[in-house]
Amino acid sequence: MLHVVMQFVADQRKTPTLRNSILKLSEKMQRLHTETAFEVLARAEVLRGENKPVINLGIGQPDFKTPPHVVEAAVQALRDGHHGYTPAPGILPLREAVAADILKYRRVSVHPDEILVVPGGKVVLFFAILMFGESGAEILYPIPSFPIYQSMIEFSGARPVPIPLLEKNNFAFSADEVLNLVTEKTTLIIINSPANPTGGTVPKSEINKLVAGLQEFPHVAILSDEIYSRICYDQEHTTLLAYPEIRDRLILLDGWSKTYAMTGWRLGYSVWPRELVEPAQRLAINCHSCVNTPAQFGAIAALEGPQDFVDEMNQAFLMRRDYLVKALNSIQSVSCTLPNGAFYAFPNVSQLGSTAEQIQNELLNDYYVATVAGTSFGMYGEGYLRFSYAASLDDLNVAVERLQEYCKKTALRTNN
Numbered sequence: 001m002l003h004v005v006m007q008f009v010a011d012q013r014k015t016p017t018l019r020n021s022i023l024k025l026s027e028k029m030q031r032l033h034t035e036t037a038f039e040v041l042a043r044a045e046v047l048r049g050e051n052k053p054v055i056n057l058g059i060g061q062p063d064f065k066t067p068p069h070v071v072e073a074a075v076q077a078l079r080d081g082h083h084g085y086t087p088a089p090g091i092l093p094l095r096e097a098v099a100a101d102i103l104k105y106r107r108v109s110v111h112p113d114e115i116l117v118v119p120g121g122k123v124v125l126f127f128a129i130l131m132f133g134e135s136g137a138e139i140l141y142p143i144p145s146f147p148i149y150q151s152m153i154e155f156s157g158a159r160p161v162p163i164p165l166l167e168k169n170n171f172a173f174s175a176d177e178v179l180n181l182v183t184e185k186t187t188l189i190i191i192n193s194p195a196n197p198t199g200g201t202v203p204k205s206e207i208n209k210l211v212a213g214l215q216e217f218p219h220v221a222i223l224s225d226e227i228y229s230r231i232c233y234d235q236e237h238t239t240l241l242a243y244p245e246i247r248d249r250l251i252l253l254d255g256w257s258k259t260y261a262m263t264g265w266r267l268g269y270s271v272w273p274r275e276l277v278e279p280a281q282r283l284a285i286n287c288h289s290c291v292n293t294p295a296q297f298g299a300i301a302a303l304e305g306p307q308d309f310v311d312e313m314n315q316a317f318l319m320r321r322d323y324l325v326k327a328l329n330s331i332q333s334v335s336c337t338l339p340n341g342a343f344y345a346f347p348n349v350s351q352l353g354s355t356a357e358q359i360q361n362e363l364l365n366d367y368y369v370a371t372v373a374g375t376s377f378g379m380y381g382e383g384y385l386r387f388s389y390a391a392s393l394d395d396l397n398v399a400v401e402r403l404q405e406y407c408k409k410t411a412l413r414t415n416n
């Protein structure tokens, strides 16, 4: 089935534009982009279909199954007849469970009425950017970053203003730099920590400084994408929700996809400032009415049930991170900073002398290792590859061996 879906994605990419058609696609559709990770996945599936020994480190999802008690809760909900629509923001017991979870892990009290459950964290980005993006507006967002940020900002008509995340700063932003980019046209700032694709986290001191500086700019809303909040290794997660000074303009994004290995369930949640709750719900009603009802029951079980699964998965990620980063650093001409969160390593491969995209393609087509070129995450991604270590240690080991092989061949090629 995955193969069919991925082939569809690949075919869509090949589909000619509507240039020769009498159908008139809106101009803004030209500004909406996609995620290269899905293209890599499609190509990897094609190669797998040809019986090639593909190792897939391209896709950003846990390689674990959703815990059985969560699956059971959703199945039971179906058996119990929960087949209808629910209120747009989600059933109350679920929003209460989200509020309790936020209190437990973020030590912040949130009212269930401020919570909107959505079909995937992505929807929060969509809604927030639609709310604040329009022609003449500027939206600040990190680069390299989740490609949907830039795509949606451009789609909205706003001007995307990149916040560079550089390796020399461990892929964290400097608060001063962010504040320097704010103008009277800035409507929204997007923050993502722990981050995709770098695994970087922003130190608490920089977040303190940013929040203090934002007091000068009360017209700016903040979207904190904390989808990897529970996957933090060496230092505790800092949530923007814990700053009462910006609570009246902070939108929080989190969800079940990464924490509970539930990417395919399409479940996310958001916390909105009081005055944005109604517009957010209006968007939800126009868009999807409500989230899949049995999935909402599964989501309660995930939050209220045992958390050992999360701890075990994170232990596995930590072991793999340490293994992968050490192995990457042992390869001549590759270097990798230690990511503090998520399940991505973002090694510097600039010394290999090819573009990130060329390396991505050669590694996939000739060595059957799927990674994603840093440039898929924006301009500052040139010279880097994203490795998702949501894969077994054995797979990581083989992938590193093949990368070593590739680097040796590349060195020979450049020396000749």
Ligand code: PLP
Pocket: 060, 119, 120, 121, 122, 123, 146, 192, 195, 196, 225, 227, 255, 256, 257, 263, 267, 268
């Ligand atoms: N934000 C970031 C930074 C992500 O990496 C992802 C998914 O990869 C999302 C949001 C979207 O998550 P979801 O699958 O819940 O829509």
